[in-house]
Amino acid sequence: MSGCTLCPRRCGVDRSKRTGFCGMGVMPKVARAALHFWEEPCISGRNGSGTVFFSGCTLRCAYCQNHEISHLGQGKEITVQRLADIFKMLRDQGAHNINLVTATPFVPAVLDALSLFHPGIPIVWNSGGYETVDTLKMLQGAVDIYLPDLKHVSPRLSALCAQAPDYFDMASAAIQEMCRQTGPAVYDEAGMVRRGVIVRHLILPGCTADSCRVLDFIAEKLPPGTPVSLMRQYTPEPWCAIPGLDRRITDKEYARVLDHFQALGLQGYIQEKESADGAYTPAFDGTGV
Template identity: 50%
Template sequence: MEACMLCPRKCGAARSIQRGVCGADDQVRVAKIMLHQWEEPFISGTRGSGTVFFSGCNLGCVYCQNHEIRDGGIGEVYDVAALADAYLKLQQDGAHNINLVTAAPYVPDVAESLRLAKALGLTIPVVYNSSGYECVEAIHSLEGLVDIYLPDYKYITPLLAQKFSTAPDYAAIASPAITEMFRQVGDLVLDETGVAKRGLVIRHLILPGCVDDSRKVLDEIVRILPLTTHISLMSQYTPQVYTTEFPLNRKITQREYDRVISYALSLGLHNILLQTRDSAKSIFTPQFTEQI
């Protein structure tokens, strides 16, 4: 890949000879493949979500719970055919869906692998699990291949986005990307068992001391999307050993969480998924040092 412009970083890396800002070179690296039981209930269902964790990330949040894989250096190399085979194996193992986590550095290969897998018999829904920091063009290229979009909406305030993710333009990028996701798949639709078939669900991780920004995120969601939009308000923030220099060295309080919930309800949002505070534990984070 010459002069990579896939993501909003527009780093221009010649990925055949150097890694991009995301940490990826010109080969797709997969850090872990698993039946994930700890996603939202309508994603994991009873049999698990067939999750493919890609190595590398264009955002690099300082509090990342998947920090082992965000720099792109670990994982096994998969070509398009091997990816398609992995999806089909997950389907055979009973997965409710194929859940692609941080696939942004590899969108062209991922799109090709999905087309191949569908031609070979993949029928379960495909989930695109994203940081929200995506180019509209990349999302557009996935139209017809992705059934469920599961993006984050992390911040509105440029200062916070710069401080925690070195991306002051985060909101300016995320809003049009998420709008395009909604255009493709619409509101969340569940099957008769309560598992997602199609649609958009936005995740928002509430950070300690950042309730005002969380409110602004909700304001923006209401501005760009209907009040029927499904939002997962996440209380699971877990301090990491390398966040001590930031104001992120504690879990959020119940009061902080309640304030964000109350504000969401006051805006008229009613499809809100809440999270128990005991989910703020590292045991719910996959281990990436184990064999794929």
């Protein structure tokens, strides 16, 4: 494998010999493959989303709830054939879609697996938004639904949380490319999304001004009607040492961002407080791998 430039870190390392920032080798590494019911209703539906949680991450946010896989790299290395078999297994279990979570380091393997077996249901690319346009172009035609985060605008906040001061520059360009590829969101008669981009934003404590800047970008630069999923379930984790991120958001902080969301005329998904309190992280125990 030549030097890896799959994500904006552009480590340039030969991952068959050593790892870059994401900590991953060439073979896909997966921590869980199972039906998942805690995505947006148009993704999870009644049957669940066939979710493949890949290990490693190109961002490794300090506050990540999936710390075991994103930071510690827990999971099992599998072959491309096994990945294709997992797609079939999830389809046969009744999944509405195949939901690939933080698969950026494994783009070539994902494309090879889909050429071995296409499950005939939408393919969802679920990522932190830290992508290059070149890598996204490799996915054009293979991915039906993009589910990116847009986390922060401030370079200082992105540097502090994810060692990525260029996060917004990269993610904003990436999400515009995603919108270009898919066009407007398309839903079936049951309300399940079949194609499109849904942008997620998690409100961080003490960072409502930055959240409003994220929403401003969406309103000003993305196609009108792009669905936005506004999430309030931020949970302080013991491994996060960033000052100020040691608490949940307050009702007042949420109301401020929600008011801005509504004033901008954005559409999409707004998380109720009750569901935020029950925020769910699955067990990364190798289920289905």
